[in-house]
Amino acid sequence: MVEKQPVANASAIAAKKRLSAQFFRKGIIIALLSGVTYGFYSAFLTLGMTKGVWGDWFGPNTAGLSPFIITFVLAAIGSAVNDTLSAIWAMFFAAVKGKFVDFLRCLNTTPGRVMVLAALIGGPISSTAYVVGLQKAGSIVIPITALCPAIGAILGRILFKQELNKRMMLGIVICVIASFMIGSTSVGGDAPEGALLGVCIAFVAALGWGFEGCVAGYGTSMIDSEIGITIRQITSGLSNLIILLPIFGMIAGDVKLSTHLAFEAFTSGSAMIWFVVSGFFAYISYMFWYRGNSMCGAALGMACNGTFSFWGPFCCWIVLGVFCGIDGWSLPIIAWIAAVLMVIGILIISMNPMDLFRKKEDK
Template sequence: MTEARKKFKRIGTTTGLISGITYGLYTTFVLIAGYYKPLAGAVGLFAAPYVTSGLNDFFAGLWLTAYNIKTGRIREIGRSLKLFPGKIIVLGSLIGGPIASGAYLMGLAMAGAYAIPISAMYILFGAIFARIFLKQKIVLRVGAGMVICVIGAIVINWVRPEGSTNFTLGIICAFVAAIGWALEGVLAAYGSAMLDSDIVINIRQLLSGVVDLFVILPLAGGMGLLKGTMLSMPPVAWLIVSGLCAAISYLCWYKSNSTVGCAMGMSLNITYAFWGVLFCILFIKQPVTPTIIIGSIIIMIGAVLVSVDPFELLNKKEDVINEI
């Protein structure tokens, strides 16, 4: 029994870390795709981010559909959508996909890697929304974590990187993404309690991609850019890979939540703020400044403090050592 519990914890910890690493990779690959024509130099604030967001989510949805076909659960999508929890998932998908993910990629396009740790503040807003909608009290630890997150955001914005004309707007978009993902989390927590999480993720990614590509893009006048992108192999190839990373990240995140708990799962997933910045520095030569490094570390500390009690975590580690 002791060995089984330890194995269970190892699986949850490993999948949680994988979710953070793959989300950092997804962020980097999406940015790389944006360096290729016709996405590079595209006119307008909305067209390029929503082409990349829509294609990434759509490809992620296709990867997840293939996964659910292989596991024999594909029929559950239609059944889930007929239920009330399924409709709640649809609402959360629209908030977290077209609104939050679109804003995240707009933030990346304008502020670069600086937008990544700002978006990680979704845990802060999640605690606020849990207090409002779920009547969960904000204890001293959570409040302290919130303050630390705000301090980290101030540090990141203290010095604007050179040559970034829309930096402030990009940071605002990252905040919008954090708020949207927090709302999605509250809705997903309700729907996922009664539905298969793999099906929930599948619905989320496919719906987000379809709405981005066939509802928002026509309104933003971006269908020409979408057509040009689909005919250009390099950006499509990168977005197919980024979609795979996003699919793996979500699957591992939910797996981690179910094995070691949502608090620990979120703490491990939130490491994407570190991995995303690191991969951007390594692969796309993101300029490194003291403010982005210090601010990212501060936000990660605050986010972890919001999601998990460090004293409880230490006690759990002691229990495992004693069991061994």
């Protein structure tokens, strides 16, 4: 019996390695799917904002709305509708899985309050800036917003004294070069009107999401990811409706008008169908992101999620350009090259690419 023990131990270790390898690979797949589903969220959100009452608002006559309302108030409403429906999806799945009571309990804890803070940064600020960018410049803004891991790495160094080594700095430089390549498509005679403004506002979204990632990393390390996402989406939807939208209404000089527009948006059936779909994909994207991070590591998970810099424009092109026949969703070659370059930069920031081969050899 004593002689057979080392053999048994070796078999157990080998079995454990196989299970770990399978778990790791599954985490990578889930994290990659978070990037794909984020692309579909972007596409269906944009599609929703072309249907029903949105078609009148963004139509040739703009329904008599001012440029400020069209650019900022409608973007805040679009973000609020999507995030509110995403929150409903999150509460539904939390209830189905028996986690709704845990969600209520976590609201009054330190990690829960951290998630609320993260959502206040990423919701009313970044999500609205993202929608403004999409409306103004189209899908070229998606790789710009993918700068958030690079910004998060810089902010992590400044705020939390986290490591920022030469490899990470190289990845940041690659991401910045890619963003300039994309930005170059927003100037010139072929660029749509307002594209440069859209690209600039997309940087605001990247900054907010980078900061949100720094803050939310603490919260999600201490609470269940599904509960954390539920807190995040509810806070984002409500803060858009009760904080940002009234502020924009006051700036526009008519709070009642912004409230009226929000009511019309929520009751526009032909548009809400697509917002329900975009809210679902937004929830799934965040869910896959958090779950993938926990399975393959936050660094690799962030890199896999960062592939939305490619999948975002691709999904918008497929859904809006190919299937719906809406003009203006094809991208120049330089934008596709820059999107792939952005993915490479994010991978280099998040981890040493050589570790992928080392892990494979160890297994």
